[in-house]
Amino acid sequence: MNTERETSEEGGLEHFCATNKNFCGHMRNTACLLPIAFCKVDPSGRIECCSKMFKETLGYRESELLGLPILSLFKKKRKAKEFLRVLSESEGVIDDMLTLETKPEGEVSFDVSARSIYNEEGVSAGYLLTLKRKGSGDDFEREVRKRVREETAETEKEKERVKELEEVLEIRVNARTRELKEIAQLLEKKARKRMEKLEEKTREVEKKAKMEEESRVALLNLAEDLEEASKKAEEEKDKTLAIVNNFTDGLLFFNRYKELALINPQGKKIFNIEEDEVLYKKPSELKEVNERFTILMNAIEGEMKKVFRKEMSFIDEVFLEVTSVVVENEGKEMGVLVIIHDITREKKVEKLKTEFVSLAAHQLRTPLAGIKWSLGTIIEEKQVFNLDKEVMEIIERAFEANERMVVLVNDLLNVTRIEEGKYVYEPKDVDVKEIVDIALEEYKDLIESRGLGFRLEMPEETLPKIKADMEEISLVVNNFFDNALKYTKEGEVVLKVESVECGKCLKVTVSDTGVGIPEEQQESMFNKFFRAENVQLMDTDGSGLGLFISKNIIEAHGGEIGFESGEGEGSSFFFTIPTVKEGANITPNE
Amino acid sequence: MKRVIIVEDEDILRDLLKRKLENNGYEVEIALEGEEGLRKIKEQKPDLVLLDIVMPKMDGFTVMEEIRKDEEISDIPIIIVSNSGQPVEIDRAQDLGVKDWIIKTNFDPMEVVEMVNRFFDTEDGKEYQRAEDK
DSSP: OBOOOOOHHHHHHHHHHHHOSOHHHHHHHTGGGSSSEEEEEOTTSBEEEEOHHHHHHHTOOHHHHTTOBGGGGBSSHHHHHHHHHHHHHOSSEEEEEEEEEETTTEEEEEEEEEEEEEOTTSOEEEEEEEEEETTHHHHHHHHHHHHHHHHHHHHHHHHHHHHHHHHHHHHHHHHHHHHHHHHHHHHHHHHHHHHHHHHHHHHHHHHHHHHHHHHHHHHHHHHHHHHHHHHHHHHHHHHHHHHHHHOSSEEEEEETTSOEEEEOHHHHHHHTOOHHHHTTOOHHHHTTTOHHHHHHHHHHGGGTTSOEEEEEEETTTEEEEEEEEEEEETTEEEEEEEEEEEOHHHHHHHHHHHHHHHHHHHHHHHHHHHHHHHHHHHHHTHHHHOOOHHHHHHHHHHHHHHHHHHHHHHHHHHHHHHHHTOOOOOOEEEOHHHHHHHHHHHHHHHHHHTTOEEEEEOOSSOOOOEEEOHHHHHHHHHHHHHHHHHHOSSSEEEEEEEEETTTTEEEEEEEEOSOOOOGGGGGGTTSTTOOOHHHHTSSOOOOSOHHHHHHHHHHHTTOEEEEEEOTTSOEEEEEEEEBHHHHOOOOOOO | OOEEEEEOSOHHHHHHHHHHHHHTTOEEEEESSHHHHHHHHHHHOOSEEEEOSSOSSSOHHHHHHHHHHOTTTTTSOEEEEESOOOHHHHHHHHHTTOSEEEEGGGSOHHHHHHHHHHHHHHTTTOOOOOGGGO
């Protein structure tokens, strides 16, 4: 039997007991978890509480132990009693080896330690009891060591195995890693490619986006331009409309289908109608609208395919000039524009002019005739009057001057009539031989008396007739001869008649060997009052009207007039006239 | 002897023409203007009238119109001797039945006389060639 041990342990436990009122509570809560098999026995010898280890060591359930007389646990009751008696007499810890009954069936020797505990008043509160397996400390240690060794060995084995596994794993992992790396690289490559493609696509998309943006901008610009163009077109339309509406002439527009599509305010005034009476009607319907439209449609209906100009008048002394123009757009016919121009005033002026010219002619001619006849009589009857040679010369010169004046006045009057457009003449079927004969009669002797040669070149066979006004054509021939005589000092004058263009025309040429016409003067030859510079200084004169009149006459006959000349080389003046068969349908110059 | 009446207001022309015609064997009467002319034509019923157009009091056209109205003198031949020559006027004269129209400045007195001779030569149905056509 061991007696008291004075250790720190003891002191601690005492302190613990002394300070803890409810020991069992603590026991239950904390101390019971201690890895010591101990219990508290109350003064009556029953187990008040115990540790988990206590229960497990003995193999009893808590319910079986609590309240159980501790003695019942001991195998040898007498020894146990003795132990307890000693305990009650001691103040410290007592130890002994005792055998206890364990569950399941069994007996186990334990080293039992116990100590009495007292409460604050010093009254006994029972005792603490601990159990320790006999030699279990060393055994335990051995056991533990064994266990540890075993465990360590196991662990080492495990470690080995693990290491092996690890190595295998490592290899596998390495292999895997390589695989994965390769795969990763592949994937990376693929990814890169994809990226590149993506980038490319992105660039494309960006490009497209840019293009679209540009297109958008271009479209916007276009839209702006279109709007501007549309505005301009609108302005133009307005302008055009304003012009059409304010135009001082009447404007009518017939569309492709010959319907009257437009008539401007002046047009309505001229024809004395309202728009709705005539719009979109065809010529046949328009004729019925009113008398004025009848006149108009009669005048233009047949002619609406080409450009033409006609005069017409309404009953009440209104004269109108109707001009018709076919309007085309890129080769397609859009319609016909008819312009009605009021020429009433012009007609009046024309009439006044004609009257003036008549009067002027008469007034100018009267004194001229007087002079002509007076001087002419003296010259004719010079034998009778028997005047001095000198006096006769003076009179003759005066007579010649007067003759020139007569010619000039005639020319002026003719020109005035041409300009009025009223140079009316009567074309007939004329044998050119007649004209030639007249010319010969008038000029052959005169030419030869001037010391010039004269020649006629005309084919033997009969020439076709020409449609001409004999008087006027003679005028032209005379003009040519007059000029030839005036401007030729030596050489000859030739009159040539021939058929040209396979008999379609006759050509009459008067050639001379005179002064000719300088090149720079040639294009003005047919102009009114024009005289070439090289003849202005000569001792000749001319009104400058002869060729102008001749040109008008020939062109009115549907022919052509012209010349060939060189300075100092003479001139050849010619005209052509259509013959009766082919060129019969000449339009008089109205 | 053929009788000719000259109706012309211009002195020189009238007197010269008269002298010329008389020298060529014609009996000539004169009138200074249309009214006098018409009267003398009615009185004397000449074989030919040489008539001017532009004259005071009554002009040539009116004279012609009056002559046409009077049956007794309506077929007396008339030749216009004038200084105007507008086609309009010539047409009008032709409609009134004149035989010819000459412009004074284009013919001298002798030519006028020749024309009168020719006229009388052809009076009996021979073709009369108009002076201006020659």
